[in-house]
Amino acid sequence: MDTNLLTLFKLSLIFAVNMLMTRSLSDADGGDLSFTQQPRLLQCNQTVLLLEMERCGERFRSDMSHIHPDDRCNLTHFIREYHVFSSCTETNAERIGCFWPNPAVERFIISIHKHFFSNCSLEQVFIDPPDDTLTLLIFIPVFLTLAMVVLVVWCSKRSDLLA
């Protein structure tokens, strides 16, 4: 049970890191995007937001179904699908004028984690450093930034306690 919770926690961190990365990547090739981006003018509609998240979830479900059941806890095998999924939630939330991440999105992500990874142990997910190049490209920055995210979470926890 504990390891499952840890797995969920780690995946949530990866998700957060992915968010930071895709954000800085899209900032980097910014020109085109800033032309269509007008999220501040739109009012975030929670109903539409949940529909969009469901669509990302459906796509993730279908992507995951192509992975052999034995490999569904193997980060090497699902990191690309997961990356697509987290980008999907971010892009679509922002497109319809919602902040990202936000509580509704987080709840959805956690339910996705529970659904797909509740049977995975931490060891299963993280035992092997991926060897494939593209996977490494995603994997390494994720783990470099992981420390940063942990620090941020830890600091905000502390300031909550101190406040």
Ligand SMILES: *[C@@H]1O[C@H](CO)[C@@H](O)[C@H](O)[C@H]1NC(C)=O
């Ligand atoms: C949100 O979108 C739905 C479906 O388009 C619409 O029925 C509803 O009125 C909208 N809610 C708000 C608060 O704009």
Ligand SMILES: *[C@@H]1O[C@H](CO)[C@@H](O)[C@H](O)[C@H]1NC(C)=O
């Ligand atoms: C997790 O294990 C339970 C019990 O063995 C099974 O019913 C369920 O389908 C599994 N979930 C996933 C996502 O594999």
Ligand SMILES: *[C@@H]1O[C@H](CO)[C@@H](O)[C@H](O)[C@H]1NC(C)=O
């Ligand atoms: C995960 O997948 C990789 C690549 O196929 C494989 O080498 C490794 O043994 C797998 N890890 C586990 C724990 O099954």
